[in-house]
Amino acid sequence: MRRRINAFAVCAAIAAITGIWAPTASAATGDSHGRLLDTVGVAAARPAVPATVPLPAASGEKCTPAPAKTNFCVRTDPSAFRGGGQVSVLDGATCAVTGPVEMRYQRFGSCLKTAVTGTLVNDKGVPIGTGTLSMVHSITLSATSSAFEEQTTVTLSNVTGQVTQVAVSLAASCTSGCVATKSSPWTGAKVLSRGQSASGTINYSETLAKGAVDNTRTKYNAFITVPNATPVQPNASWDGVTDIRCDNAVGNFAGCVYPGARPDFEVSLNLYGAAAVTYYWAQIALPDGWGSDTPLRRLASDSLADANRRSTCDSTFVPFPDELVVDDSCDEYPFAKTYEGGTPGGLCADIVPLLEDGQWQIYEANPNKPVTGTEKCVRGHVPLAENEGAGGELGRFTQAQRVLDLDPYSVTLVD
Structure with missing residues (x-):
C-alpha cells in the first residue's frame, strides 16, 4: 500500500530528462498541483450485500405408528422459502424476526426458522387432527475458534382436532470434518402442549491443521409424534441453508464464518485522512468502482503484493515537498494486496487530497x-503515517473477518 521516495533531489533530474513536472519551492502557494477534481464528504454506510442461496426442498411425508391404529404423518414445510426465493444476508442476523420460515445470516451468525406439520390420520386414512411445530436455530460463530454453538428452540405453535400434544426429540450433525460434540439440545422427547417450547444448546467443532480450510453444513433429524407413540426412525429432516467455512489459514487461531456474507473494510476518515479519501474518490470517480460496485479480492501472497506495489508506485511517482504533503508517499488503490492491484503507475490517476477549510479537496497531482x-x-x-496506518488496519481486518485468498470484500469510508 505504500512506497516512499526519499530522494527529493531526484525529482528535478527526472523533470529535466523526461519533461515530467516536478514540484518546486512554490508548492505551498497551491499552484504546484493541477485542477480541482472533487470535494469529498463522508459516505453513508452501505447496506449489507444481498445474497441468494439454495432453498431447501420439501421432504417426503413420513408416517409413524400412533395409538389405536392411527398414523401421525409429518412433513417439513419450506413453503415460505419458495414464496420469497431468497435468503437474506444481514448486518445483524437475529432470530427476533417475523414470518414462520426464513433464513438470515451475517459473517459470524445466522438464524434459521422452519416449520414441521404433523397430521393424525385414523385407520381409514381420514385426518383427525394436526400439530404444527416452529423450529428456530440460532448459530454463533467465532473468529478465533473452530468450535461453535447453536441455540435451538421448538414451539408447538398450533394444534387442531384430536391432537392436543406433540412429542419431539432432535438430533443434529454436520458434514465434512465437522463433529457435533453435543448433538441433542435436550435429553429424550419433550412433550409439548400448544404454546409450549423446548430449548437447548447444540455444540459443533472442527479440528484443522495449519493452513487447512473446510466447508460444512448443519443437518437435523427430528422424531415427532403424539404422546405414547414412538417413531422407529426420524420422520422429519432438514439441512442448514448455507455453508459454514472453518479455516486455520488466517492469523494465529482457527475460526469460522459464513463465507457468503461479504465483509466490509471500514476506513476511518478521522484516523487515515488522505488515504481514506483516496480510496473513496476512486470508488466514485473511476469506472470500476473497486470496493463499492465491484468487490476487491484479497491477495494472500506477500511476494506478489510487493510486485504489485512496485508496478503501481514506480519511479513515475514524484513526491511533493513537506510544505504541501508532509512525508509524502504513494498510496495505491486498488490495494497491492488484491488481485485487482498492480496496474502500472503510468496508467493510474495521480491525485493529491488536501484538507482545506474543513473540507477534503481532491486535486490533480500533475x-x-x-x-x-x-x-x-x-x-x-498521502502522508506516510496515514498510508501505513490504513495498511495496518487492512491487515487487522483480514484476520478479524477471516478473509482468505480470493475472498471478495467491500471498502467503506466512515467517520
Whole structure:
C-alpha cells in the first residue's frame, strides 16, 4: 500500500530528462498541483450485500405408528422459502424476526426458522387432527475458534382436532470434518402442549491443521409424534441453508464464518485522512468502482503484493515537498494486496487530497498528466503515517473477518 521516495533531489533530474513536472519551492502557494477534481464528504454506510442461496426442498411425508391404529404423518414445510426465493444476508442476523420460515445470516451468525406439520390420520386414512411445530436455530460463530454453538428452540405453535400434544426429540450433525460434540439440545422427547417450547444448546467443532480450510453444513433429524407413540426412525429432516467455512489459514487461531456474507473494510476518515479519501474518490470517480460496485479480492501472497506495489508506485511517482504533503508517499488503490492491484503507475490517476477549510479537496497531482476519469487505479499523495496506518488496519481486518485468498470484500469510508 505504500512506497516512499526519499530522494527529493531526484525529482528535478527526472523533470529535466523526461519533461515530467516536478514540484518546486512554490508548492505551498497551491499552484504546484493541477485542477480541482472533487470535494469529498463522508459516505453513508452501505447496506449489507444481498445474497441468494439454495432453498431447501420439501421432504417426503413420513408416517409413524400412533395409538389405536392411527398414523401421525409429518412433513417439513419450506413453503415460505419458495414464496420469497431468497435468503437474506444481514448486518445483524437475529432470530427476533417475523414470518414462520426464513433464513438470515451475517459473517459470524445466522438464524434459521422452519416449520414441521404433523397430521393424525385414523385407520381409514381420514385426518383427525394436526400439530404444527416452529423450529428456530440460532448459530454463533467465532473468529478465533473452530468450535461453535447453536441455540435451538421448538414451539408447538398450533394444534387442531384430536391432537392436543406433540412429542419431539432432535438430533443434529454436520458434514465434512465437522463433529457435533453435543448433538441433542435436550435429553429424550419433550412433550409439548400448544404454546409450549423446548430449548437447548447444540455444540459443533472442527479440528484443522495449519493452513487447512473446510466447508460444512448443519443437518437435523427430528422424531415427532403424539404422546405414547414412538417413531422407529426420524420422520422429519432438514439441512442448514448455507455453508459454514472453518479455516486455520488466517492469523494465529482457527475460526469460522459464513463465507457468503461479504465483509466490509471500514476506513476511518478521522484516523487515515488522505488515504481514506483516496480510496473513496476512486470508488466514485473511476469506472470500476473497486470496493463499492465491484468487490476487491484479497491477495494472500506477500511476494506478489510487493510486485504489485512496485508496478503501481514506480519511479513515475514524484513526491511533493513537506510544505504541501508532509512525508509524502504513494498510496495505491486498488490495494497491492488484491488481485485487482498492480496496474502500472503510468496508467493510474495521480491525485493529491488536501484538507482545506474543513473540507477534503481532491486535486490533480500533475497538470502534465491530466486525470481523465477512465483510469483503472489511483495513486494518492498521502502522508506516510496515514498510508501505513490504513495498511495496518487492512491487515487487522483480514484476520478479524477471516478473509482468505480470493475472498471478495467491500471498502467503506466512515467517520
